[in-house]
Amino acid sequence: MPYISEERGARNSLDYRLFFKNESGQVVSPMHDIPMLAGEGVYNMVVEVPRWSNAKIEIDLKSSLNPLKQDVKKGKLRYVANCFPHHGYIWNYGAIPQTWEDPNHTDPSTNCKGDNDPIDVCEIGQKIHPRGSVVQFKVLGTFALIDEGETDWKIIGIDVTDPLAENLNDIHDVEKLMPGFLTATVEWFKIYKIPDGKPANEFAFDSKPKDREFAENVIAQTNESWKKMMSGEIEAKGTSLVNTTLGNSHSISADDAAAVVSQMLGAAADEPLPADVNKWHYVSLK
Template sequence: MAAIMRTAVKCAGSAAAPQRVACGSSVKQGLLRSSRQPQRLQQHRQRSGAIVRAVATKADTYTKVERGEANTFDFRIFLQEKGKDTSAWHDVPLYLDGGLVSFVCEIPKESSAKMECATDEELTPIKQDTKKGKLRHYPYNINWNYGMLPQTWEDPAHKAQDIGGVAGDNDPVDVVEIGSEECAMGGVYAVKPLAILAMIDDGELDWKIAAIRTDDPKADLVNDVEDVEREFPGELDKIRIWFRDYKKPDGKPENQFGYDDTWQNKEFTLNVIAETHGFYAKLKSGERENTEGLSLV
């Protein structure tokens, strides 16, 4: 495995709602190295050359159209390109020029409504998740822009043997955008992927990618996991703690993480993006049967 960042935080009272303040002098970080990456990721990267391609695009190519009343079950955000409805999951390209990727923002920073891409609805609009007949909210605000990578899919039939055999969660790959500006719900942005965390949620693998918008003032200063620790000290562990604890107010246990709770480096991140893009391509082409009732248009 290539270089990875281990972040070990021991904060008093961490079971409570995570705060945006630093934990103080009890934060300890170290850089771990290992001899090789997981073989499955290396092999996939070699196989995926025909899929991975750069596509020049801009966020302003897309406009968003809101339909239905906000804060209701009927509310949807659709993306449009040249006045035509388009799918945020299927039609926005994943890969951009210069090693960048597209990020579709579902949840703007400092908000709590749990918005998500409706992968089972035609044109996959953004809607608010529901639970027990109610619109779903996080128990406290999420402190970063949050959304997804288009044209990726965490296949529930694929088991990651190097993380105990957990399978994908049937969703696009999640992105935590760490920049200083609030993104618009439904906005499409070019971002630089920096690091990745293997979250295990209810026994399913739910990757979390840390990324930064290319127009952020610090974008040129960060290219890999160690740069994030230098320019945003402690931020990666705040993200991990937030996702570890956010279900606890509902009486659920902490989420777990693979690779000893460590963030993996950029090379590892790009391999996971390529792998999940490959899963998506097989689903979209019909090579992988659509047994999950997903909308492929």
């Protein structure tokens, strides 16, 4: 099913939001209403951050219908630093809908609890996907980032329409066809917070990726956690469960969903990016 996006407020502002609509024009939640699977072995990805861009955009779990918004810290919009030679995000970055990394659950493979977010995807294809795109991809593997003591899975995947997709079927194929890319991915996640004064991030499994089968099992587990959260079996930990298509106690009508969007500021011209957004940061792991 194709999805379209509707932006509200100005990009690079605190008021910015991006809502999703299905092909019928009905507002939907990218967290709850877009299905995890697009077909057998094919997953949906909600693109939060296009490759080469810096604005840290994410699904707003706390707000009704979970629009995209820019992350804020200490009242300021967040942009990732350009840690030489990386400019912004080095893949299309986003999330798999209908998944949830349960902060109540300690993962037996990492011995850390989940980070209370949908599972993240690094889509490594050639196309730059616009913010708000819903992309069909196949899973190749996963890294296990340990972010401030929490398990933060980073799924590696490829757009099914990418020219390399036919020959990329598992994590080991990536090094063969894209030598150095997985090493760069590990480095990026280790160093991207250092310019903000934070220590280097750590990975489980000696910073090595796990294969496709392992990754798909992780996704299935986080989908089960999402189902339990939606049913009330697990505490939602502040996540808005409002949806428009699931027909459960958290569902609202199409008119009520449209009213949520209409209460936001109208679309506006982009605010200017910060003057230092293109600054190079020279970071060394020692």
